[in-house]
Amino acid sequence: MLTTEEARLQIEELRKQLEDHNYHYYVLDKPLISDREYDRLMERLIRLETEYPQFLTPASPSQRVGGEPLKGFATVQHxxxxxxxxxxxxxxxxxxxxxxxxxxxxxxxxxxxxxxxxxxxxxxxxxxxxxxxxxxxxxxxxxxxxxxxxxxxxxxxxxxxxxxxxxxxxxxxxxxxxxxxxxxxxxxxxxxxxxxxxxxxxxxxxxxxxxxxxxxxxxxxxxxxxxxxxxxxxxxxxxxxxxxxxxxxxxxxxxxxxxxxxxxxxxxxxxxxxxxxxxxxxxxxxxxxxxxxxxxxxxxxxxxxxxxxxxxFPAEQATTVLEDIIVRVGRTGVVTPTAILKPVRLAGTTVSKATLHNEDMIREKDIHI
Known part of the structure; x- marks a missing residue:
């Protein structure tokens, strides 16, 4: 069983380690440990913060994802x-x-x-x-x-x-x-x-x-x-x-x-x-x-x-062939037509599908198979 002071020191050390690993992984793109080792450190921190909630702070790496959804966004004056x-x-x-x-x-x-x-x-x-x-x-x-x-x-x-x-x-x-x-x-x-x-x-x-x-x-x-x-x-x-x-x-x-x-x-x-x-x-x-x-x-x-x-930059454009149009019905009943295209490279991505949004857009652009 840890003393309160020992728990506080361990929590601070774990936070420093996790912050340093986050910096090397996400900012420098040079990870120092495996994902599993990182997860073990995080699990240890969460366990200690749960046992000693008086040391929990909003800046802790364990607090990145909040709990309940918000009812709305407040405004901020820049x-x-x-x-x-x-x-x-x-x-x-x-x-x-x-x-x-x-x-x-x-x-x-x-x-x-x-x-x-x-x-x-x-x-x-x-x-x-x-x-x-x-x-x-x-x-x-x-x-x-x-x-x-x-x-x-x-x-x-x-x-x-x-x-x-x-x-x-x-x-x-x-x-x-x-x-x-x-x-x-x-x-x-x-x-x-x-x-x-x-x-x-x-x-x-x-x-x-x-x-x-x-x-x-x-x-x-x-x-x-x-x-x-x-x-x-x-x-x-x-x-x-x-x-x-x-x-x-x-x-x-x-x-x-x-x-x-x-x-x-x-x-x-x-x-x-x-x-x-x-x-x-x-x-x-x-x-x-x-x-x-x-x-x-x-x-x-x-x-x-x-x-x-x-x-x-000038907008990237490419010419391709419309091979089919499929219609999907979402869970809310919204009908969305999707164009099936002959794959083409555009902006570093292979594009093979494109949303057509609705029937009005199809008519407006005079799209045919």
């Missing part, structure tokens, strides 16, 4: 507006963006280029190193409190590797391609409507009132911006990304620091060619002025920052 980005579609747009930046700054600028994940924009707040709030972007000023659902994403640390008084960050929650394909296959087998794309699947998963549903969807996340920071200073966006990684937050490895806009455009074109090789969907690249003081000088419009743009 620390500052979470703006959207102006778009760029070609090299001329890059040149114009760079001209506007250098005109205001009176000098050249470094840029950071990052993949634009096709997911759901989120904001997290850590107080004294512990995750306290996670919210959707919403309208940019007010979002929905989805903390319980975001806690189920195992790459998101419930406690930072180093404590800071306050940290507010922005990122993107997403569904990897293989998880999306698996989910749609399961839904098809149950006669349920298919998700159109991983972005919709991720958004739909995180807006479930039951966090156990979100936990079952194999979601992931990347973080790319510090909104507010206490206890530390950074001078550039690149330094901010390095700090986030140091704190144990997942940061995309495919980022690049360039000294001029021409190199930035070339890097975007490089990823346009090989985006299908990524395990998640991206719909472009984000270009940001690196120096944070320069970002402040450039400011923002009512809708978007003047120090960043989103380069949008």
């Amino acid at each position: 620390y500052r507006p979470l703006l959207s980005l102006a778009n760029a579609f070609n090299q001329g747009d890059f040149i114009d963006f760079n001209r506007r930046v250098t005109s205001v700054l009176g000098k050249s600028a470094e840029y950071v280029i990052e993949p634009k994940i096709d997911g759901l924009s989120i904001a997290l707040t850590y107080e004294n190193g512990v995750l306290t709030t996670g919210a959707t972007r919403g309208d940019g000023v007010v979002g929905e409190n989805i903390t319980q659902n975001l806690k189920t994403i195992k790459s998101i640390p419930l406690r930072l590797r180093r404590s800071l008084p306050l940290l507010v960050i922005r990122g993107e929650a997403y569904m990897p391609k293989d998880a999306f394909n698996r989910l749609n296959q399961e839904r098809e087998e149950r006669g349920e409507e298919l998700f159109a794309n991983p972005r919709n699947a991720a958004a739909g998963s995180l807006r479930q009132l039951d966090p156990r549903i979100a936990a079952s969807r194999s979601l992931n996340a990347y973080f790319y911006e510090i909104i507010y920071l206490e206890g530390e200073t950074v001078g550039t966006h690149w330094e901010a990304l390095e700090l986030l990684a140091e704190l144990g937050l997942p940061v995309n490895r495919e980022k690049e620091l360039v000294s001029n806009i021409e190199d930035g455009y070339a890097y975007c074109q490089e990823w346009n060619e090989k985006r299908a090789s990524l395990p998640y969907e991206i719909d472009g690249m984000v270009v940001k002025v690196n120096n944070l003081e320069d970002q402040n000088r450039l400011g923002a419009t009512a809708k978007s920052p003047r120090w960043a743009i989103a380069y949008k």
Whole structure:
């Protein structure tokens, strides 16, 4: 029988071990132990927390999946507006963006280029190193409190590797391609409507009132911006990304620091060619002025920052043959027609089926076998 103090020390040690293993597995992609060994540590922690409930905390690795479903989502006022980005579609747009930046700054600028994940924009707040709030972007000023659902994403640390008084960050929650394909296959087998794309699947998963549903969807996340920071200073966006990684937050490895806009455009074109090789969907690249003081000088419009743009990839298209249309009836009686296609590779995925939604869509698009 353990003393109370011995139990407290064992619980703290188990939490540290599990947090470290989560970091190596989900952030670094370098697991240190087998899944079975991890499960044994978790089982030991849960058993001790059950026997000594006075030591149970919301930041414990055992508390990722909450209990009862929520009745609704509360709203969250963002620390500052979470703006959207102006778009760029070609090299001329890059040149114009760079001209506007250098005109205001009176000098050249470094840029950071990052993949634009096709997911759901989120904001997290850590107080004294512990995750306290996670919210959707919403309208940019007010979002929905989805903390319980975001806690189920195992790459998101419930406690930072180093404590800071306050940290507010922005990122993107997403569904990897293989998880999306698996989910749609399961839904098809149950006669349920298919998700159109991983972005919709991720958004739909995180807006479930039951966090156990979100936990079952194999979601992931990347973080790319510090909104507010206490206890530390950074001078550039690149330094901010390095700090986030140091704190144990997942940061995309495919980022690049360039000294001029021409190199930035070339890097975007490089990823346009090989985006299908990524395990998640991206719909472009984000270009940001690196120096944070320069970002402040450039400011923002009512809708978007003047120090960043989103380069949008051309939409991928493919031609195939419609071989059949099957009709499925869901448990609620909803009838969904599904197109059976000659398999074709598109955006890194083999597409052999597509939902046709309803009869009106079939007539509108004049679809025939």
